[in-house]
Amino acid sequence: FERSHIKDLIAHLxxxxxxxxxxxxxxxxxxxxxxxTTSGSKIFSAIxxxxxxxxxxxxxxxxxxxxxxxxxxxxxxxxxxxxxxQLITLSRVENPSEVILNLTELLEDPLKSKYTDWYDRLDDxxxxxxxxxxxKTIQQFLEQMSLNVSELDSRTTLLxxxxxxxxxxxxxxxxxxxGLEWRVVFIPMLSEDYFPSNRVAGDENAFEExxxxxxxxxxxxxxxxxxxxxxxxxxxxxKKIAGLSQFVSELNPKYYLKSKVRFKSL
Numbered sequence: 655f656e657r658s659h660i661k662d663l664i665a666h667l668x669x670x671x672x673x674x675x676x677x678x679x680x681x682x683x684x685x686x687x688x689x690x691t692t693s694g695s696k697i698f699s700a701i702x703x704x705x706x707x708x709x710x711x712x713x714x715x716x717x718x719x720x721x722x723x724x725x726x727x728x729x730x731x732x733x734x735x736x737x738x739x740q741l742i743t744l745s746r747v748e749n750p751s752e753v754i755l756n757l758t759e760l761l762e763d764p765l766k767s768k769y770t771d772w773y774d775r776l777d778d779x780x781x782x783x784x785x786x787x788x789x790k791t792i793q794q795f796l797e798q799m800s801l802n803v804s805e806l807d808s809r810t811t812l813l814x815x816x817x818x819x820x821x822x823x824x825x826x827x828x829x830x831x832x833g834l835e836w837r838v839v840f841i842p843m844l845s846e847d848y849f850p851s852n853r854v855a856g857d858e859n860a861f862e863e864x865x866x867x868x869x870x871x872x873x874x875x876x877x878x879x880x881x882x883x884x885x886x887x888x889x890x891x892x893k894k895i896a897g898l899s900q901f902v903s904e905l906n907p908k909y910y911l912k913s914k915v916r917f918k919s920l
Contacts, residue, residue, distance in 0.1 A: 673707040675833035688730035754783040837873035846897030
């Protein structure tokens with residue numbers, strides 16, 4: 655899953671599932687002939703403010719209004735629209751295997767123009783369509799893949815006996831969670847010197863990057879979000895009182911409920 659053509663296909667899957675995924679858009683923009691990163695940034699900035707980003711790219715009136723005066727190459731924009739147009743029909747409710755087969759056809763010409771072994775790479779994509787037959791939705795496949803790019807076996811954390819209808823507890827880094835969503839999300843270790851890390855102290859750019867990562871984390875939740883901050887942290891020098899993360903302190907208290915849970919020491 656680390657090969658570039660596989661990543662290209664997965665970027666398309668992420669856009670179908672979440673059309674506000676900036677990293678995936680950036681990868682797709684880089685594939686379009688006559689299209690640069692600057693143009694891609696301008697377009698993403700505009701479409702990310704809309705309700706339907708994919709459709710917005712195909713809307714000439716939208717471009718005339720929102721990107722008037724912007725220097726976006728006409729040939730590049732035309733190539734982008736031809737490419738993106740085919741994503742409209744690939745609904746997120748479709749079978750993942752069928753979606754990948756359609757995307758394989760879409761990526762055939764880019765593969766031919768970029769690689770001498772394009773046929774082998776095309777076959778890789780077709781094999782992926784077979785692999786995902788075990789997944790019911792695109793989101794399910796992306797969630798599994800985000801856990802471990804080399805091993806797509808999710809781990810289930812259970813208390814007591816396993817039940818058939820129990821869902822897995824998915825553990826993921828924030829970066830790997832980009833573009834994904836879950837009904838309930840828990841974010842642990844929201845403590846001073848941990849998140850944001852004490853390593854970014856004094857570095858304004860690094861601090862703001864940590865803030866953006868925090869934003870990504872809290873926007874992964876569909877229904878419920880739990881922000882967890884321990885009161886005591888154990889380190890090399892023993893236990894110490896932990897302060898609350900600045901990012902949590904900055905939140906408007908009107909929009910969350912505060913609670914305390916105490917645990918007995920083992």
